[in-house]
Every structure is written in C-alpha cells, then in structure tokens.
Amino acid sequence: MSELRARRYTEVGTADEIELPAGDVTEGVVRIGDTVRRPHQPQSFAVAAYLDHLEHVGFDASPRYLGLDAAGRDVLTFMAGDVAGDPPEAWALTDALLASVARLVKRLHEASAGYDPVDEPFPTRPGPSDDIELVTHMDVTPQNVVVRDGQAIGLIDFDLARPSTRFLDSLNTAMHWVPLRDPIDLRRGSEHLDQFARLRIFADAYGWTVDQRRTLPKFAADGAGASWSRMKERAAELGGGWARMWDEGVGDVILRRRDWLLANQRRLLDALLS
Numbered sequence: 707m708s709e710l711r712a713r714r715y716t717e718v719g720t721a722d723e724i725e726l727p728a729g730d731v732t733e734g735v736v737r738i739g740d741t742v743r744r745p746h747q748p749q750s751f752a753v754a755a756y757l758d759h760l761e762h763v764g765f766d767a768s769p770r771y772l773g774l775d776a777a778g779r780d781v782l783t784f785m786a787g788d789v790a791g792d793p794p795e796a797w798a799l800t801d802a803l804l805a806s807v808a809r810l811v812k813r814l815h816e817a818s819a820g821y822d823p824v825d826e827p828f829p830t831r832p833g834p835s836d837d838i839e840l841v842t843h844m845d846v847t848p849q850n851v852v853v854r855d856g857q858a859i860g861l862i863d864f865d866l867a868r869p870s871t872r873f874l875d876s877l878n879t880a881m882h883w884v885p886l887r888d889p890i891d892l893r894r895g896s897e898h899l900d901q902f903a904r905l906r907i908f909a910d911a912y913g914w915t916v917d918q919r920r921t922l923p924k925f926a927a928d929g930a931g932a933s934w935s936r937m938k939e940r941a942a943e944l945g946g947g948w949a950r951m952w953d954e955g956v957g958d959v960i961l962r963r964r965d966w967l968l969a970n971q972r973r974l975l976d977a978l979l980s
Contacts, residue, residue: 710754710826713773715741715781727791727849733947741772742862743779748829750780753864755826756818756841757782765817767810767860785860790848793893797856798848801907804883806858808911811846811879814861815872818842828868842875843867847882873918877926880908881963886926888962902977909978919978923971930964 721739734745744750754771761770769782790798797803818840828841843850845866852860880886884904885896892899909919934957941952967974 708825710758710771711751713754713771715773715775717775727789737784740784742769742782742784743775743777744782746774746778746780747865749865749867752823752826752828753867754780755823756821756864756867759821760814760817763817765814767813767858768864769860769862785852785862787852787854787859789850789852789862792849793895794848796895798853799896799899800856801904803853803856803858804904805907805911806856807846807851807879807883808876808908810851810858810861811843811876812912814843815840815875823869830868837871837874838869839871840869841867842870842872844870844875844878846875846879873914873925874929876908876912876914877922877929880905881926884908886963886967887959888966891959891962902973905974906977914978916979920975922978923967923974927964927967930960930967934960934964 719739723743724737726735726737726742736743757768757771760768769785772781772783775781788797821841823841843861843864843866845863846861850861850863851858852862884899884901885892886901886905889897889901914922937948937952937956937960940948942949
C-alpha cells in the first residue's frame with residue numbers, strides 16, 4: 707500500500723460538524739475545525755495524488771489532502787474565504803473577479819505541467835481521440851472558487867479533475883463564469899451582464915491565442931453536444947445528483963447553449979478578435 711493510501715488523519719481536539727453546501731453530485735460535505743470532510747469516492751486517491759503534486763510545486767490555491775478520518779472520509783484543509791451561492795451574489799459577478807479567476811486557472815495549469823498520474827490514475831480514462839496535455843480541474847464553477855477581497859485565491863472540489871487540455875479547462879471555466887449560455891438561462895441577477903465583453907476579459911486575462919479565439923465558437927458548440935451525451939449517460943448509469951440535474955432540465959440548457967453559440971459566432975469572434 708502506498709504512503710498516500712495509508713495516510714490517516716488523527717483528530718486534534720473536538721469541534722462541531724458544520725454542513726457545507728452540497729455540490730451538484732457530491733453530498734455529505736462538512737467542515738470540522740480547519741478541515742473539510744468529504745465522502746471517499748473512486749477518484750479520491752487520484753485527486754489526492756494530484757493535490758500532493760500541487761503542494762510539492764508550491765501551488766498555494768488548492769486544499770491539501772490530509773488522509774482518511776476514522777469514518778473513512780477524505781480529510782482536506784479548509785480554505786477560508788467567500789464562495790458564491792447559486793445563483794451567484796452581485797459580488798461574484800464583477801469583471802475584476804472574472805479576470806482573477808482566469809489568471810488563477812492559468813496558474814493551476816502552470817503548476818500541473820509535468821504531472822503524470824501513472825501511480826494513481828483517474829478512473830475516467832481519456833478516449834483514444836482525446837487531446838491530453840495535463841491534469842486539470844474541469845469544474846471551476848462560481849461555487850468552487852474561494853474569494854478574498856474581490857479576487858480568486860483558491861480552487862476547491864477537485865472531484866471532476868482529469869487529464870485534458872488547458873484550452874478545454876479554461877473554456878469550461880469561461881462557460882460558467884462569463885457565462886456562455888442562452889440569455890434565457892442566465893441566473894437571477896446575471897441578466898445585465900455583457901457576455902461578449904466578459905468573454906474578452908476572460909480571454910485576455912488567461913491569454914488565449916489568436917488560433918484558440920478563432921476556433922472557440924465551433925469548438926464550444928461541439929463540446930456542448932458532447933457534454934449533453936455525457937450528462938445523459940451519467941444520469942442513467944450513476945443516478946444521484948446526475949439524474950437530478952437531468953430531470954431538472956440540464957440537457958435542455960446544454961442544447962440551448964450550443965444553439966446560442968452557433969447563432970452568435972460572428973459576435974463572439976468580434977469580441978475575441980477586435
């Protein structure tokens with residue numbers, strides 16, 4: 707057994723369990739003192755090894771994996787700060803915060819470069835045609851970013867981390883934060899946002915290349931189609947939060963996003979390239 711798999715967390719003192727907001731697919735997350743406890747999952751050790759790597763290279767914007775507690779839960783360090791609700795509050799919709807999220811994701815990718823998950827592979831293996839550059843977060847939603855003084859300072863909930871590409875992970879982040887979706891599906895309080903201007907802010911802050919900007923509308927629309935298929939499959943096979951989201955209409959939201967991206971290709975390109 708590897709050191710990571712044998713790692714155990716020894717309780718220090720006593721503290722109450724404080725229930726934390728449930729994610730889309732993970733429930734039962736609590737805070738105890740300066741730690742977060744999460745149900746152990748098939749990808750937990752792969753995520754733990756990735757977090758160990760980030761700690762080793764000095765990336766300070768992710769939790770540290772401390773081991774399993776007596777109840778068999780994953781124990782992580784708690785990152786203090788503000789986390790947006792759903793729908794996000796007004797403070798989570800500023801252009802300055804958006805730009806800082808893009809820069810933080812860029813930092814994560816720089817820290818991830820060179821990490822090979824061979825010792826603790828992720829359960830979801832990439833397909834033969836998938837482009838792979840590095841391990842990425844793949845779920846940088848407003849609810850998974852820790853904010854202090856209006857700036858993104860931490861990333862949490864690495865449950866969907868997997869090998870992918872810088873562009874796909876950063877584009878997925880922009881989908882949530884710009885956000886890129888049919889205006890009919892904008893969250894309450896987000897209706898006033900200029901999606902095209904915010905896309906340019908994110909692109910500049912992350913540093914997308916001209917070629918990436920040119921391919922974005924079709925690439926994102928194609929990705930929406932693939933996302934619809936994955937969501938439908940996970941809802942049928944895994945149930946739980948996946949099935950709940952599907953029943954609530956996430957598939958329709960994804961298809962409307964695809965159609966909106968295709969219908970607004972010219973405006974998206976003008977925003978990105980002008």
